[in-house]
Each structure stands twice: as C-alpha cells, then as structure tokens.
Amino acid sequence: MKYYAGIDLGGTNIVCGLLDEQFQLLRKLKLPTEAAKGGEHVIAKIAGMVDELIGQQGITRKDVLAIGAGIPGLINPAEGICNFAANLSWRDFKVSEKLNQLLGIPVFIDNDVRMYVQGEAAKGAGQGYPVVFGITIGTGVAAALVENGKLYYGGSYIAGEIGHIRMDGEESLCGCGLTGCLETVASATGLARQAREAVEKGTSTIMSSMVSSPAELTATHLSQAYDQGDQVAIDIMTHTGKQLGRGLSYAVTLLNPDVIVIGGGGANAGERLLGPMKQELQRLVLPMYWDRLEIKTAELLDDAGVIGSAVNASNRVAE
Amino acid sequence: MKYYAGIDLGGTNIVCGLLDEQFQLLRKLKLPTEAAKGGEHVIAKIAGMVDELIGQQGITRKDVLAIGAGIPGLINPAEGICNFAANLSWRDFKVSEKLNQLLGIPVFIDNDVRMYVQGEAAKGAGQGYPVVFGITIGTGVAAALVENGKLYYGGSYIAGEIGHIRMDGEESLCGCGLTGCLETVASATGLARQAREAVEKGTSTIMSSMVSSPAELTATHLSQAYDQGDQVAIDIMTHTGKQLGRGLSYAVTLLNPDVIVIGGGGANAGERLLGPMKQELQRLVLPMYWDRLEIKTAELLDDAGVIGSAVNASNRVAE
Numbered sequence: 206m207k208y209y210a211g212i213d214l215g216g217t218n219i220v221c222g223l224l225d226e227q228f229q230l231l232r233k234l235k236l237p238t239e240a241a242k243g244g245e246h247v248i249a250k251i252a253g254m255v256d257e258l259i260g261q262q263g264i265t266r267k268d269v270l271a272i273g274a275g276i277p278g279l280i281n282p283a284e285g286i287c288n289f290a291a292n293l294s295w296r297d298f299k300v301s302e303k304l305n306q307l308l309g310i311p312v313f314i315d316n317d318v319r320m321y322v323q324g325e326a327a328k329g330a331g332q333g334y335p336v337v338f339g340i341t342i343g344t345g346v347a348a349a350l351v352e353n354g355k356l357y358y359g360g361s362y363i364a365g366e367i368g369h370i371r372m373d374g375e376e377s378l379c380g381c382g383l384t385g386c387l388e389t390v391a392s393a394t395g396l397a398r399q400a401r402e403a404v405e406k407g408t409s410t411i412m413s414s415m416v417s418s419p420a421e422l423t424a425t426h427l428s429q430a431y432d433q434g435d436q437v438a439i440d441i442m443t444h445t446g447k448q449l450g451r452g453l454s455y456a457v458t459l460l461n462p463d464v465i466v467i468g469g470g471g472a473n474a475g476e477r478l479l480g481p482m483k484q485e486l487q488r489l490v491l492p493m494y495w496d497r498l499e500i501k502t503a504e505l506l507d508d509a510g511v512i513g514s515a516v517n518a519s520n521r522v523a524e
Numbered sequence: 525m526k527y528y529a530g531i532d533l534g535g536t537n538i539v540c541g542l543l544d545e546q547f548q549l550l551r552k553l554k555l556p557t558e559a560a561k562g563g564e565h566v567i568a569k570i571a572g573m574v575d576e577l578i579g580q581q582g583i584t585r586k587d588v589l590a591i592g593a594g595i596p597g598l599i600n601p602a603e604g605i606c607n608f609a610a611n612l613s614w615r616d617f618k619v620s621e622k623l624n625q626l627l628g629i630p631v632f633i634d635n636d637v638r639m640y641v642q643g644e645a646a647k648g649a650g651q652g653y654p655v656v657f658g659i660t661i662g663t664g665v666a667a668a669l670v671e672n673g674k675l676y677y678g679g680s681y682i683a684g685e686i687g688h689i690r691m692d693g694e695e696s697l698c699g700c701g702l703t704g705c706l707e708t709v710a711s712a713t714g715l716a717r718q719a720r721e722a723v724e725k726g727t728s729t730i731m732s733s734m735v736s737s738p739a740e741l742t743a744t745h746l747s748q749a750y751d752q753g754d755q756v757a758i759d760i761m762t763h764t765g766k767q768l769g770r771g772l773s774y775a776v777t778l779l780n781p782d783v784i785v786i787g788g789g790g791a792n793a794g795e796r797l798l799g800p801m802k803q804e805l806q807r808l809v810l811p812m813y814w815d816r817l818e819i820k821t822a823e824l825l826d827d828a829g830v831i832g833s834a835v836n837a838s839n840r841v842a843e
Binding site for chain 1: 598653654655667671676677678679680681682683684685686688689690692693700702770773774775777778779780781782808809810812813816
C-alpha cells in the first residue's frame with residue numbers, strides 16, 4: 206500500500222495529513238507555523254511532521270509517493286518556488302527543493318486556495334461535477350477553477366483572483382493597493398469593516414452594544430445582529446451578498462461552471478449572505494447558465510487543503 | 525500529402541477553405557448561405573464546395589483527413605449538433621452527421637467565435653502565447669479562451685459570453701432579453717445605437733449631417749466624426765472603450781491570459797476604441813496581470829474562422 210502526504214501551510218498553523226491512494230485522510234497533525242523563526246525552520250518542522258505521521262502509521266518514507274503542499278501566496282508550481290507569501294515573509298523561496306532534500310520524497314507545492322478547491326472538487330462538494338468553480342471567503346476572497354480534475358492556472362499561475370475584481374460603487378482601499386476590490390466588501394474583513402463604519406457613523410444598530418469598541422466587531426456579530434432583526438445588519442449582509450453575486454456573475458458567464466463551491470469562514474454567514482448572492486447571480490446571468498448551475502457550500506472544511514494537496518501531488522507525480 | 529477543410533458558416537455567406545497539414549490555406553471559396561432554403565440545402569452546398577476545392581486541388585475525398593466548421597450559435601461539439609443558431613434558423617440540427625453522410629469525411633463543428641480564436645491562437649496574433657483570450661467585436665461581442673492550444677468550453681459549451689456580462693450604469697435592452705449587457709454598448713450595434721440616440725436627443729454633433737435619418741448611423745460614421753474632432757463621437761468612443769476595458773478586466777483577473785486578441789469589425793475603430801479600453805483595463809487590474817499582458821488586434825481577418833476550424837478538426841480527429 207502506498208501513501209501521499211498533504212500539507213496545508215498557513216501563517217498561523219501547519220496541518221499535515223497522511224492519505225491513502227484513494228485520498229482518505231488516515232492521520233493528521235497540527236502545529237503552530239512559527240513563521241517568525243524563518244523559512245528553514247518551517248521546512249524542518251514540516252519534515253518532522255511528515256516523519257511523525259510515517260512513524261505513527263508504521264511505514265517508511267519510501268511508502269510515500271509524493272508530498273503536496275498548499276501555501277498562501279504567489280506560487281510557481283512548475284518550479285516549486287514560493288515567489289511571495291506575505292504571512293510567511295517568504296520571497297522566491299525554493300520550498301519543494303528544500304523539503305525534498307530533507308525527506309527524499311517528491312514535493313509539489315501550489316497556492317493554498319487552489320489546493321482547497323482541488324480537494325473540494327475531488328472529494329468534497331464538487332465531486333462528480335466536470336467544471337468546478339470554488340471560492341473561499343475568508344480574510345480575503347479568492348477562487349480557483351478545476352476542469353475535469355485539472356486546475357486552471359493562466360499564463361503566470363495567478364488566475365482566479367476574484368477578490369480583486371473592481372466593483373462599481375465600492376471605494377474602500379484594498380490591501381493590494383487598489384480601491385473597491387470585491388474582497389473589500391465580500392470577505393470576513395469587509396463585513397466587519399461595514400459593521401464598524403455603521404457604528405462609527407452613529408447609525409442606530411444593536412451592534413453598538415455588542416462590543417466596547419467598534420474595532421472589535423466581526424462578521425459573527427453581524428450574523429447575530431441579523432438574526433435579531435437588526436436592519437443595519439440585514440442591509441450590510443444583503444448588500445454584500447449582492448456584490449458577491451455580481452462578482453460571481455462574471456465568473457459564471459466567462460467560465461460556465463457546473464457547480465460553485467463556497468468555502469472559507471465567510472460561508473458561516475450561510476443564507477444571510479448566500480440568499481441575496483444567489484438572487485443577484487440569477488438576476489445577472491443568462492438562464493442558460495443559471496438553469497444548470499448548482500451552488501454548494503464546501504464539505505471538507507479544514508481538511509480540503511490537505512486532501513487537495515495530496516490529490517495535486519498524485520496528479521503531478523504521474524505527469 | 526494530406527489536407528483539412530475548414531468552413532466558416534455565417535448567416536450571409538459560407539467560406540470554405542482547403543488547408544495543408546501545417547494549416548496553410550491553399551484554396552478558398554465563398555458563396556451565399558441561402559439559409560432560407562433550409563438546413564439540408566446549406567449542408568449540400570457545403571458538401572459541394574468541399575468537392576469543388578478537392579477537384580481544383582486534383583486530390584480525392586480520401587486525402588482530406590477531417591472537416592471543421594464554425595457555426596454562429598450554440599453548438600455541442602462532442603455530439604456534432606447545432607442546438608440553436610438564430611441566423612440559420614437551426615435547432616438541434618445534426619450538422620456533423622449530415623455532412624459526413626454526404627462526404628464520408630469526419631466532420632467536427634464548433635461555435636464560430638471559438639473557431640476564430642482557435643485560428644488566431646494557432647496561426648495569427650496569438651501564435652506563441654500559451655494562454656490566449658480572444659474577443660470579437662461585431663454585431664455582438666463574444667470571446668473564447670485557448671490554453672496551450674486547447675479550447676476552454678465550460679460545463680455545457682457556453683463559456684466565454686463576455687458580451688452578456690451585465691455592466692453597471694448601462695440600461696439598454698439586449699437581444700438576449702437582459703438589460704445592460706456589455707454588447708449593448710461595446711459592439712458595432714452598440715456604437716451605432718449610442719450615435720443614433722445622441723442625434724435623436726438633439727445633441728450638437730456633426731453626425732446629424734452625415735445621414736438623412738439617425739437610424740442610418742453606423743460605427744464607421746462615429747469613427748469619421750471622431751477624426752473630425754466631434755466631441756460627441758469622442759465621448760461615445762471613450763465611454764465604450766472604457767466599458768470594454770472594464771469587461772475585459774474581469775476576464776484578465778479570472779483567467780490571467782498572456783495575450784488578448786481583438787477581432788471583428790469593431791476592431792476597425794482602432795485606437796479610438798482600444799486607447800481608452802487599454803487605459804481602463806490597466807487602471808482596473810493588478811499590475812501583476814497588466815505587466816505581462818499583451819493586447820493585439822487579430823491578424824488573419826476573414827481567414828481566422830476557416831483556419832481555426834481546420835486546426836480544431838485536426839485536434840479532434842487525433843483524439
């Protein structure tokens with residue numbers, strides 16, 4: 206029996222999994238990334254986690270066919286280099302080569318959102334659909350496309366940045382330096398910002414009494430206020446859902462997916478956000494797109510990145 | 525030596541070409557479609573044109589490896605069926621099967637814009653670029669994506685309808701039944717409509733004196749007025765170019781192409797339209813997309829569809 210290792214590398218935690226050839230997750234470890242200690246430390250830590258899982262399973266490194274890893278940043282998967290990862294302070298860092306040197310197992314890295322969507326497409330909410338468009342709504346918003354099991358990359362591996370589509374009528378400065386990007390609105394950060402701004406403006410809302418300072422407001426407070434019938438919260442969720450629907454309408458018209466899989470913490474807002482999103486999406490796209498489109502929330506949750514990384518490693522090692 | 529036939533089927537004319545295995549166009553015929561005489565007539569006419577070219581070349585049907593055809597409508601390329609073509613009044617018409625019955629040569633049909641972009645990607649302005657996004661600006665606006673020589677289709681072969689992206693601030697009714705679609709503005713029809721509306725509104729413009737009735741105004745009149753410094757014409761071109769740039773910004777951010785190839789009659793407006801388009805596109809997308817992006821006008825002109833159809837037939841027959 207052979208195995209794959211899948212790694213979901215975040216700015217805060219590393220999750221490392223051991224999977225069988227059907228991508229069943231057999232074992233999992235989670236440890237703090239400790240990015241501040243530097244890239245070599247992080248790589249050594251990942252290698253240690255893989256060895257730990259191998260030991261627990263009672264196998265050897267030779268039983269692991271390949272290791273996949275999803276990294277939050279700009280990745281060149283062909284060369285195995287992380288060109289830029291803000292949360293890890295990595296720039297042109299040869300991840301695949303370094304990890305391979307420590308373990309002697311082929312390593313394939315990719316962008317974390319792509320690995321997440323690859324996982325959902327192979328084993329989660331997108332399973333069985335030929336064309337899967339996956340979007341993660343978290344601190345930021347990003348997307349990836351999987352066509353018949355194969356990821357779409359674009360010319361320089363940076364396709365899918367739906368969070369940086371510029372929305373008419375939005376003016377907030379985005380972390381990327383542009384203004385009015387979709388993720389300034391339709392992200393956990395964007396929801397929190399809108400709640401904060403409403404309270405700071407002195408608008409009458411129960412969210413004012415939920416925190417001692419508006420800066421503490423989160424998307425969760427917004428959901429709570431929404432559930433208590435707070436009109437400001439309802440308006441923010443509705444506006445955000447509609448903007449998300451508009452952003453997705455561009456993707457649907459250009460890409461004609463069979464299913465949209467929605468993941469990330471923002472999906473926790475559920476129908477409060479997805480209700481207006483679907484309405485707006487249906488309103489904006491041709492019926493021929495809408496009629497066959499399914500919209501689902503992610504199913505693998507925290508395991509999507511680990512599973513997707515293993516699936517990707519399996520595809521890549523077979524090339 | 526072996527050959528391919530490529531067919532560009534339009535509502536007005538059929539263009540039929542004979543190509544060698546390097547997709548050099550050796551011979552070409554053009555005849556009126558006579559769509560009103562029915563589908564069987566059109567198919568028989570195409571078969572006659574292919575036989576005519578074969579005769580001229582002094583070869584036999586057996587020397588033709590495959591026939592490709594681009595059709596303006598909704599096509600199922602896998603089944604060789606034209607599901608809907610408004611200009612031909614075809615619905616669920618088995619084009620491949622019928623043409624194959626007459627000629628005994630494998631036939632592969634596809635959407636005409638896809639064939640146009642396939643041609644430009646293989647032998648025209650997109651040659652040498654791994655990811656080609658091609659857009660045709662004619663009566664309508666449509667697009668296709670070619671990644672490493674392979675067309676992107678989406679889940680039901682209807683990806684790429686950029687002309688039906690809904691634009692904020694646009695209100696005109698589109699032929700598709702929606703309002704504010706990009707092609708209500710950024711098409712030859714959309715340009716003519718804006719010119720007509722300006723004249724009908726009584727706006728001071730030299731376009732008023734160019735035609736006896738505003739309904740006669742075309743995109744060409746707009747270009748002429750633009751060149752004479754007419755502010756109304758300049759404003760319409762600028763607005764249209766900017767909307768086109770905005771529509772393309774969604775495609776660039778989602779698809780990360782290496783090159784955008786712009787074709788169709790609308791490309792005749794040249795920098796009058798493409799100048800503001802490029803400015804707006806650069807303003808709206810992240811520098812990482814813009815910096816590597818090339819924007820070119822189509823090179824094969826009327827032959828793109830014929831060449832692309834032959835390239836597609838060659839790909840399909842090899843599957």
